[in-house]
Amino acid sequence: MNWKMTVETTTETISRWGVVIFPGSNCDKDALDAVGRICGQEARPIWHRECSLDGLDAVILPGGFSYGDYLRAGAIARFAPVMEEIVAFAGRGGLVIGICNGFQTLTEVGLLPGALMRNVGLRFICSEVYIRVERTDTPFTRRFRPGQVMKIPIAHNEGNFFLPSGPLRELEDNGQVVFRYCDQNGEVTPESNPNGSLNNIAGIVNRGGNVLGMMPHPERRCDPLLGRPDGVDLFRSMIDHLAGR
Amino acid sequence: MSATQTEAASVRNHLRSGTLAEAKAQGLTGEEFERIKDILGRDPNVTELAVFAVMWSEHCSYKSSILELKTLPRSGGRLLAEAGEENAGLVDIGDGWAVAFKIESHNHPSAVEPFQGAATGVGGILRDIFTMGARPLVVLDTLRFGALDDPHNRYLFDGVVQGIAHYGNCFGVPTAAGEVMFDPSYSGNPLVNVMAVGVVRHDRVTRSRAGGVGNKVFYVGSRTGRDGIHGVTFASEELTGDDEAKRPSVQVGDPFAEKLLLEATLELAKSGAMVSIQDMGGAGLTCSSSEMAAAGKVGMELDLDLVPLREPDMEPWEIMLSESQERMLLVAQPNREEEIREVFERWDLEVVEVGKVTGDGILRLSHKGRVVGEIPAWYLALGGGAPQYRRESRRPAGLDELAAFNPLDLPDTDDPAGVLLTLLADPDIASKLWVYRQYDQSVRTNTALEPGRGDAAVIRVEGATKGLAVTTDGNGRYVSLDPRQGAVQAVVEAARNVACVGARPVAITNCLNFGHPDKPEVFYFFREAVAGMGEACRALGTPVTGGNVSFYNETRGQAVFPTPVIGMLGLLEDVSRFVGSAFQREGDAVYLLGRSGGDGLGGSCYLKTIHNRIAGPIAPVDYDLERRLIDLLVELAETGTAGSAHDVSDGGLAVCLAECCITRGENPVGVTVDLPPESTLAAHLFGEAPGRVVVSVSPDRSGELEELAGKHNVPFRRIGTTGGDRFRWSGCFDISLTELAEPYYNAIPSRMEG
Numbered sequence: 001m002n003w004k005m006t007v008e009t010t011t012e013t014i015s016r017w018g019v020v021i022f023p024g025s026n027c028d029k030d031a032l033d034a035v036g037r038i039c040g041q042e043a044r045p046i047w048h049r050e051c052s053l054d055g056l057d058a059v060i061l062p063g064g065f066s067y068g069d070y071l072r073a074g075a076i077a078r079f080a081p082v083m084e085e086i087v088a089f090a091g092r093g094g095l096v097i098g099i100c101n102g103f104q105t106l107t108e109v110g111l112l113p114g115a116l117m118r119n120v121g122l123r124f125i126c127s128e129v130y131i132r133v134e135r136t137d138t139p140f141t142r143r144f145r146p147g148q149v150m151k152i153p154i155a156h157n158e159g160n161f162f163l164p165s166g167p168l169r170e171l172e173d174n175g176q177v178v179f180r181y182c183d184q185n186g187e188v189t190p191e192s193n194p195n196g197s198l199n200n201i202a203g204i205v206n207r208g209g210n211v212l213g214m215m216p217h218p219e220r221r222c223d224p225l226l227g228r229p230d231g232v233d234l235f236r237s238m239i240d241h242l243a244g245r
Numbered sequence: 246m247s248a249t250q251t252e253a254a255s256v257r258n259h260l261r262s263g264t265l266a267e268a269k270a271q272g273l274t275g276e277e278f279e280r281i282k283d284i285l286g287r288d289p290n291v292t293e294l295a296v297f298a299v300m301w302s303e304h305c306s307y308k309s310s311i312l313e314l315k316t317l318p319r320s321g322g323r324l325l326a327e328a329g330e331e332n333a334g335l336v337d338i339g340d341g342w343a344v345a346f347k348i349e350s351h352n353h354p355s356a357v358e359p360f361q362g363a364a365t366g367v368g369g370i371l372r373d374i375f376t377m378g379a380r381p382l383v384v385l386d387t388l389r390f391g392a393l394d395d396p397h398n399r400y401l402f403d404g405v406v407q408g409i410a411h412y413g414n415c416f417g418v419p420t421a422a423g424e425v426m427f428d429p430s431y432s433g434n435p436l437v438n439v440m441a442v443g444v445v446r447h448d449r450v451t452r453s454r455a456g457g458v459g460n461k462v463f464y465v466g467s468r469t470g471r472d473g474i475h476g477v478t479f480a481s482e483e484l485t486g487d488d489e490a491k492r493p494s495v496q497v498g499d500p501f502a503e504k505l506l507l508e509a510t511l512e513l514a515k516s517g518a519m520v521s522i523q524d525m526g527g528a529g530l531t532c533s534s535s536e537m538a539a540a541g542k543v544g545m546e547l548d549l550d551l552v553p554l555r556e557p558d559m560e561p562w563e564i565m566l567s568e569s570q571e572r573m574l575l576v577a578q579p580n581r582e583e584e585i586r587e588v589f590e591r592w593d594l595e596v597v598e599v600g601k602v603t604g605d606g607i608l609r610l611s612h613k614g615r616v617v618g619e620i621p622a623w624y625l626a627l628g629g630g631a632p633q634y635r636r637e638s639r640r641p642a643g644l645d646e647l648a649a650f651n652p653l654d655l656p657d658t659d660d661p662a663g664v665l666l667t668l669l670a671d672p673d674i675a676s677k678l679w680v681y682r683q684y685d686q687s688v689r690t691n692t693a694l695e696p697g698r699g700d701a702a703v704i705r706v707e708g709a710t711k712g713l714a715v716t717t718d719g720n721g722r723y724v725s726l727d728p729r730q731g732a733v734q735a736v737v738e739a740a741r742n743v744a745c746v747g748a749r750p751v752a753i754t755n756c757l758n759f760g761h762p763d764k765p766e767v768f769y770f771f772r773e774a775v776a777g778m779g780e781a782c783r784a785l786g787t788p789v790t791g792g793n794v795s796f797y798n799e800t801r802g803q804a805v806f807p808t809p810v811i812g813m814l815g816l817l818e819d820v821s822r823f824v825g826s827a828f829q830r831e832g833d834a835v836y837l838l839g840r841s842g843g844d845g846l847g848g849s850c851y852l853k854t855i856h857n858r859i860a861g862p863i864a865p866v867d868y869d870l871e872r873r874l875i876d877l878l879v880e881l882a883e884t885g886t887a888g889s890a891h892d893v894s895d896g897g898l899a900v901c902l903a904e905c906c907i908t909r910g911e912n913p914v915g916v917t918v919d920l921p922p923e924s925t926l927a928a929h930l931f932g933e934a935p936g937r938v939v940v941s942v943s944p945d946r947s948g949e950l951e952e953l954a955g956k957h958n959v960p961f962r963r964i965g966t967t968g969g970d971r972f973r974w975s976g977c978f979d980i981s982l983t984e985l986a987e988p989y990y991n992a993i994p995s996r997m998e999g
Contacts, residue, residue: 023501023504023505023592023593024415024501024504024505026415026416026417026504026688026689027417027688027689029689029690030688030689030690033690034690063688064417065414065415065417065500065501065504067501068415068499068500068501068502069415069501070501123407123410123682123683124407124410124411124414124683124684124685125682125683126414126681126682126683126684126685126686126687127682128910153687155414155685155686155687155688157414184911217687219690220687220688220690222690223690225693225705225820225821226687226690226692226693
């Protein structure tokens with residue numbers, strides 16, 4: 001499988017991306033498509049038993065139901081052989097983004113703080129939501145304007161971000177909250193919080209700023225056919241960062 | 246008894262002859278029992294009897310329906326497989342692509358256990374699609390429940406929706422269309438019809454017929470347990486088992502296992518290592534093995550000791566009849582066995598060689614070193630030697646009276662605004678956002694038009710510029726009044742719906758939900774509905790690719806509304822040209838295309854909701870007009886002329902226009918309509934006469950629209966202009982969009998979430 005396409009060639013050096021496939025991942029193709037076909041980068045699947053991420057510039061943990069999520073979302077995926085490599089890769093400063101089930105897995109493995117509990121209302125929610133960009137100085141958001149509002153879908157059962165009050169304050173004080181659920185005008189309100197997440201948190205980074213976890217699906221809003229392509233600038237931000245721009 | 250004694254008793258038991266009483270207990274008739282003896286030239290043993298009983302059941306043999314189904318148009322230019330020939334229908338969409346699609350019911354399991362019943366319904370239809378080598382692109386669900394004021398109906402509705410969500414979301418297929426309706430007739434017997442659509446390259450289609458004498462037969466997927474063994478009720482004293490055999494037979498779905506099966510199966514379909522593969526669905530190993538053998542005109546030997554079991558000491562008949570989920574049977578190409586093992590094992594799935602293809606046409610089962618069954622496969626299978634009956638049909642006494650009722654004799658409405666708000670709050674018409682919000686609609690990034698945004702879902706064909714438009718339609722209320730016209734309307738509305746989003750209707754699948762086929766009145770509805778469906782499909786050039794019949798939908802002797810559900814496939818050559826149903830901009834010209842024949846109040850939502858009556862004649866369909874309308878709608882989409890298109894159906898023109906205003910999401914666009922009544926106000930606003938579509942166009946393109954309508958000879962009339970935040974109909978009402986949206990969006994959540 002080779003997803004390298006030459007749709008856009010704004011970068012001289014093409015970055016190399018890996019998309020992890022756990023048994024039960026189901027947004028892997030979507031991520032490969034967004035980075036490969038839409039953004040013109042080299043993107044390849046990484047099998048969960050692989051033990052080397054050599055030569056990769058960025059890694060995506062995609063959405064889905066790894067191992068069926070019959071235990072707790074991401075709780076088994078964190079033990080997959082590839083995860084040890086991802087922890088090391090992140091430790092070396094490599095860019096890692098976990099989307100939906102990927103975010104859940106990153107919290108389970110300890111690369112990101114917090115936990116994703118069942119949605120308030122106890123139902124799966126698939127819906128377009130608005131999220132506000134809180135930080136534009138991360139490798140993931142440099143193409144956005146401060147406070148910019150993205151319209152982007154969520155599709156999850158367990159997206160209710162939780163952290164005890166002390167660590168939550170720390171997370172906020174460190175400026176690790178990157179995306180918050182908001183309304184159309186960028187106001188962070190209780191009504192715009194779809195799943196009960198504390199402080200309307202939709203996405204966070206680690207202290208080093210190189211690991212991002214988010215519940216909404218930017219890869220589903222890269223192709224204009226599917227709606228306003230608000231998600232594409234997230235991947236292009238990363239591409240810029242990797243190209244040293 | 247010692248273990249050896251138990252085993253010996255068990256062997257004696259399944260080798261002894263089955264009796265007439267046992268045959269009857271399993272649903273066979275005395276005549277059928279005699280026929281089995283003739284076929285075998287001896288008495289069947291208990292295992293063989295159980296195999297015959299399930300294969301000759303209505304569910305597997307279609308014995309009451311097949312003669313009627315044979316009257317349907319089942320071939321045509323784009324069909325790559327005749328109806329019933331493969332696991333699902335197969336249609337060519339050009340450039341080397343084919344679409345596999347099918348709809349199936351899971352009504353009774355869902356009535357008993359709504360969550361797992363619906364979930365396993367999704368699982369079963371998905372396997373039918375990917376066993377053909379096709380990756381499922383989209384799932385649709387047609388649901389019917391009793392009225393929501395009954396807590397049990399709410400429990401069923403909630404459970405079914407969550408079950409569908411659980412399975413589809415985890416498997417990773419968008420659930421992006423369908424319909425939900427409510428009527429007391431469905432109380433206790435909900436309808437859960439699931440349709441799946443997949444795409445495959447022509448050269449990677451995997452067939453279901455076994456072939457190649459000596460080829461190895463493999464069992465893959467989950468283990469076999471005692472779940473789902475029903476229709477087989479041996480008296481306990483005649484078996485060695487006791488209460489163990491009677492445990493509740495609820496099948497439990499495992500979408501994770503199914504996802505692994507999908508990926509492994511598609512990998513092997515691509516490599517060509519399999520001769521054929523089939524899902525073990527209804528009647529499990531029995532059905533898959535006998536149908537594969539019969540279709541390939543070969544035999545098959547199975548060693549039941551090799552079948553992976555979830556619990557030890559299962560009897561041969563239990564192994565053969567188990568309906569444990571997420572299992573498949575496949576025939577390997579010679580010398581490709583290792584490749585097959587490698588792929589399934591890489592996906593952490595069990596893969597076991599359990600038999601081989603033989604040349605004698607016999608399904609031969611062995612167990613603990615003995616042959617426990619030898620049956621000519623052809624006699625078991627649908628389309629082979631399974632029985633077929635012509636059932637008695639009688640027009641029910643009250644139908645003429647119902648049809649003679651003239652809705653125009655009722656006093657006309659004097660509160661059109663109030664009626665409109667009432668209709669928008671009717672759960673049949675109200676937004677189903679509460680339902681589809683629980684379904685992942687956009688996974689795999691191919692969903693161009695999501696539910697609630699258009700008259701059909703639009704899905705990109707992965708790797709191509711083409712798109713598919715899919716919808717399901719079927720109004721049981723209409724069919725209960727006039728089965729022929731009701732079925733015609735279902736086909737025609739489905740075709741119009743896909744045309745509204747810009748697709749050309751290509752072919753249908755169908756799910757026919759009726760009561761007991763032995764009741765002549767029930768069978769009359771069935772026969773007439775099949776005839777109507779055939780007539781409409783011939784008229785529109787959309788052949789029937791296959792489908793499913795579900796009889797026995799009754800509670801306390803009362804049948805559900807006769808409900809034929811049509812699943813329509815439409816094709817867009819350029820997926821980016823799709824058209825949604827909501828008004829897009831202020832200042833667009835609004836047109837009514839087509840022409841109404843009759844008042845359209847017979848069987849209407851208006852009569853049901855306002856006058857509490859289900860009666861009246863069902864409006865006739867003008868096929869010529871419908872065909873021209875379809876051509877026009879497709880051209881309006883292809884040329885980018887139409888800003889929106891929405892067909893007039895439940896609730897009539899007023900509801901249609903209200904939906905155009907309020908379904909855009911934030912920033913809805915209102916409309917001012919000027920269309921004076923030609924008949925009663927009720928018929929004018931709420932009549933459901935077919936053949937009508939509301940489109941909006943930007944003012945600079947209205948000339949183009951009129952020209953195209955003229956070219957296709959479709960009557961058109963400019964009825965208004967979009968803009969503002971109100972729905973104004975001069976002389977009728979003037980309502981704010983907020984006021985319209987409130988009942989429309991809250992009707993279902995307020996009932997379900999209290």
